[in-house]
Amino acid sequence: MLTKRKPKYLLLGLGLAVAYWLFDSSVHYLAFHDDQIELIPSDANELWMRALVVFLVASFGVYTEFSVRRLRRLSAEKAILELDLEDALKIILGGDMAICSDCRKVCASRNLRHDQRAWRTIEDHISSLAVLKYGHSRCPDCEGSE
Secondary structure: OOOOOOOHHHHHHHHHHHHHHHHHHHHHHHHOOOOOOOOOOOOHHHHHHHHHHHHHHHHHHHHHHHHHHHHHHHHHHHHHHHHHHHHHHHHHHOOOOEEOOOOOOEEOOOOOOOOHHHOEOHHHHHHHOOOOOOOOOOOHHHHHOO
8 A cells, every 4th residue: 555645746846836936026126126025016917927937836746746646656556467467477377387298298286296196188287277268270280291
């Protein structure tokens, strides 16, 4: 399960928005030699532009926060799916499987290789997996060799 994390990108976006607002007020005070620092500009156009930039920077922080959370969630789900796939492959393939070099019977159990009853035909082994369905046919090379 994912742990709760601090919304650091959201806070970063809001912090940058506030820093921009204060910086823009300071620039107007220093560059235009205003009498005092105006945190809320008297010019409506200046107020509108400052509010728009603050909104965009804060929105970027919100978007980044949600994107990072989604990416972390998807990454965790991917890791779980990879483990499930690995487990499924172990089940399907039976892990370490021995094949007799003479009769081609297989034994999927490392502990039972000396037990004659543990050895079975490859067809029986595949059909016991219940995932794979197969049928017999002839390949083109064998078909043409008659």
